[in-house]
Amino acid sequence: MKYIMLMIMLFAAPVYGSDIAFHAKALDNFIYVADDESNEWSRYDTDSEFYGDCEDFAFSLQQDIGGKVYYTFLNKSLPHAVLVKDGLVYDMDYNVVTVAQYQKTNTILFSTEMVYGYGYKVTK
Numbered sequence: 001m002k003y004i005m006l007m008i009m010l011f012a013a014p015v016y017g018s019d020i021a022f023h024a025k026a027l028d029n030f031i032y033v034a035d036d037e038s039n040e041w042s043r044y045d046t047d048s049e050f051y052g053d054c055e056d057f058a059f060s061l062q063q064d065i066g067g068k069v070y071y072t073f074l075n076k077s078l079p080h081a082v083l084v085k086d087g088l089v090y091d092m093d094y095n096v097v098t099v100a101q102y103q104k105t106n107t108i109l110f111s112t113e114m115v116y117g118y119g120y121k122v123t124k
Contacts, residue, residue: 022046022064023090030057030092057092058083065090073107084108 026046033051044050044060052060058069058081067085074080074093082102083090089102099108 019065019085019088019090020096023061023096026057026061026064027092030060032092054081054092057081058090061090068111070111071109072102073109075105076107080106082108 029046029049031049031051032053035053035055041055041059042052043063044052044056046060046064050056050060055069061067061083062069065083065085067083067090069081070084072080072082080091080093084099087099088096089099089108090096091102094102102108
């Protein structure tokens with residue numbers, strides 16, 4: 001059994017490593033700009049400088065690594081969006097952490113897929 005777990009870890013490491021590298025690159029190129037009243041989300045190329053808020057960051061990173069964008073409450077009170085993939089949370093404000101670690105101080109509410117059709121839309 002321990003050999004099976006070791007094999008899983010060895011094969012999964014490059015995948016997680018590349019996702020974490022994409023996250024780091026996106027963070028380096030991201031400049032936070034608060035939403036205006038339209039609250040439209042955009043997907044940007046993370047290889048160069050891009051602007052936006054938490055949804056823009058999460059949707060842009062999603063293009064690179066996949067996963068689902070979720071609404072959360074930061075510190076259990078402030079609305080926020082993050083990307084979740086394979087049990088890891090990719091955030092514009094934090095290092096990559098497990099869902100369990102993230103939920104110690106934040107509340108993951110629901111996937112953005114659940115709110116399409118309620119006045120929100122993704123552009124680009």
